[in-house]
Amino acid sequence: MRHPAETALALYAGGDLGWWTRIGIARHVQQCGSCRRQVEAFRGVCEALQAEREEMPPGLEWGEAAAAMRANIRLGLAAGECVAERPEPRRSPWRPALALPVLLVVLAGVILESLPQPVRRASAPEPAGVVLDAGPAGIGVERNGHGFQLLRPAAAESVEVSVRGDSVRSRYVDDATGQVTISHVYAE
Amino acid sequence: MSSLVWAIMNEAVEPVLEDSLERQNRFISDNLRRIFLLVYRMVGNVADAQDLTQEVFVKALQRRDQLKDEEKAAHWLSRIATNTAIDFLRRHGRIAFCELDDMPERAGRSTLESPEARLLRAERQAILEGGLETLTARERAALLLRDVEGLSAEEVARHLSCSKATVRSHIANARVKFRRYLSRRKA
Numbered sequence: 001m002r003h004p005a006e007t008a009l010a011l012y013a014g015g016d017l018g019w020w021t022r023i024g025i026a027r028h029v030q031q032c033g034s035c036r037r038q039v040e041a042f043r044g045v046c047e048a049l050q051a052e053r054e055e056m057p058p059g060l061e062w063g064e065a066a067a068a069m070r071a072n073i074r075l076g077l078a079a080g081e082c083v084a085e086r087p088e089p090r091r092s093p094w095r096p097a098l099a100l101p102v103l104l105v106v107l108a109g110v111i112l113e114s115l116p117q118p119v120r121r122a123s124a125p126e127p128a129g130v131v132l133d134a135g136p137a138g139i140g141v142e143r144n145g146h147g148f149q150l151l152r153p154a155a156a157e158s159v160e161v162s163v164r165g166d167s168v169r170s171r172y173v174d175d176a177t178g179q180v181t182i183s184h185v186y187a188e
Numbered sequence: 189m190s191s192l193v194w195a196i197m198n199e200a201v202e203p204v205l206e207d208s209l210e211r212q213n214r215f216i217s218d219n220l221r222r223i224f225l226l227v228y229r230m231v232g233n234v235a236d237a238q239d240l241t242q243e244v245f246v247k248a249l250q251r252r253d254q255l256k257d258e259e260k261a262a263h264w265l266s267r268i269a270t271n272t273a274i275d276f277l278r279r280h281g282r283i284a285f286c287e288l289d290d291m292p293e294r295a296g297r298s299t300l301e302s303p304e305a306r307l308l309r310a311e312r313q314a315i316l317e318g319g320l321e322t323l324t325a326r327e328r329a330a331l332l333l334r335d336v337e338g339l340s341a342e343e344v345a346r347h348l349s350c351s352k353a354t355v356r357s358h359i360a361n362a363r364v365k366f367r368r369y370l371s372r373r374k375a
Contacts, residue, residue, distance in 0.1 A: 007360035014334065014363065016341050016356055038367075045366045048316060049335040053225070057234050058310045065234075066220055069242050073216060076246035 003035055004028060013042030130187040132168040134161045139170045141185050150183045212249055219262060220245070223269045229332050230273035230325070232317055240276055244269045266337065267347045270329050274348075277325040315373060319366045327365070330358035 004012075004025050011017045012025045029035050056062050133140040133149060139161060140149030152159060156172035163169075172181045223244055228237035248265050320328055326348065333344045334355075345355040 006364050007357070010360045010363035010367070011356060014359065016334070016359060041367050041370075042363050045319075045363050045370065046335045048312075048370075049331070050338075052313065052316050053336050055309070055313060056225070057228060058306075058313060060234055062221070065224075065238060069220060069224070069238055069245075070213075070216055072242045073245045073249070076242060077249055080246065080250055 001032065003032065006038065009035060009038050010042045013039045014046050132163060132166075132185060132187055134163050134168045134170070139168045139183060139185050141168075141187055150185065153181060156181070215249070215261065216245060219265055222262075223265060226266065226269050226332060226337065227273050229320060229336065230270070230328055231276060232320065236276065240272050241269070244272050247272070263343070263347075266333070266339075270333065270347050274325045274329055315370070318373070319369045322365050322369050323362050327358045327362040330355050331362035331366070334359050 008017070008021070008025060009029075012022060012029070015022075017025065029039055129143055131142045131147075133142060133147075136152070136159070138149050138151040141147050150170070152170070153172055153174065155174045155176060157175040158173040160171040161169070167184055167186045169185075170181075170183045172183075173179070174181075220241070224237060224241045227240045227244065228234065231237055231240065244265065248261075248268055320331075323331065329348060330344055333339045333347055334341065339347065341352055341355050341359065344359070345352045348355060348358075
């Protein structure tokens with residue numbers, strides 16, 4: 001008598017064979033005690049696995065473990081949202097066309113900045129006609145050709161001059177004595 | 189003005205968020221035990237099974253839009269769980285079933301069981317885990333999905349992204365190995 005392969009019996013036991021093969025093996029198993037015992041053993045394997053379906057690992061307190069897992073899942077989701085990639089804004093098709101003029105303007109600015117500027121002038125917006133002067137020699141104010149200037153002290157080594165709105169400020173530090181002189185000129 | 193707008197927005201957004209959170213919690217509660225057990229049977233270790241189960245749910249819930257159909261979602265979740273466990277086993281190249289003596293004794297179910305019943309249960313589980321240990325990762329996955337989860341061979345094939353013939357071969361080999369293991373133990 002020719003016996004079916006062991007793997008075929010294993011599939012037959014679990015109902016995993018096609019209709020035609022199943023009929024052939026069923027007929028053989030009815031007549032063959034050895035194969036019948038093998039099929040029963042395979043069914044035992046399936047049943048043992050199914051019986052353990054709901055069995056928790058020994059010693060595991062499911063309630064505690066489930067609560068810990070739930071908390072970690074929520075934590076994982078929250079962390080994922082924090083690091084999620086933001087959608088990239090749509091690129092305008094005309095953006096590359098703007099690049100060249102912007103580059104030219106920046107280049108022109110750099111060239112102008114590098115030219116020698118003996119005195120920086122800043123004109124205050126209010127009142128009209130008043131000009132604030134700030135330069136290496138000192139700071140001052142001028143209107144219609146008349147004005148005054150606060151000269152830089154001869155001993156001052158460190159100089160800071162800033163223009164802000166309608167005022168100009170200078171800060172001189174005498175390196176020898178450490179004396180600091182701060183002057184403000186406001187246009188009113 | 190801004191507080192008025194905020195109040196109106198709150199009213200519109202909160203029920204949606206609440207509903208979404210509630211659905212998320214229900215999804216976790218409905219599937220947590222099943223997925224944990226599936227992963228545990230695959231990797232054979234409680235600590236790894238807990239980590240991987242969490243990973244499975246985070247992966248699934250980050251793609252919430254695919255969870256509209258609850259029945260499909262459960263299958264999809266099993267699939268993620270199986271693949272995550274197989275990847276884990278490939279990376280680690282081992283199965284690490286805990287020794288029964290190493291498991292912490294805790295209160296709860298164990299106190300309701302007689303010592304004999306507890307011993308028998310532990311022995312049954314040790315046999316099952318020993319049998320699963322003799323299988324490859326894919327054989328184990330195929331056997332668990334077919335005989336424990338009760339999926340058809342076609343569904344197992346979809347889960348494992350392979351052909352039905354390959355799945356049948358995995359299932360048959362797994363049952364043969366498992367039966368030989370049981371015979372050796374009896375002998």
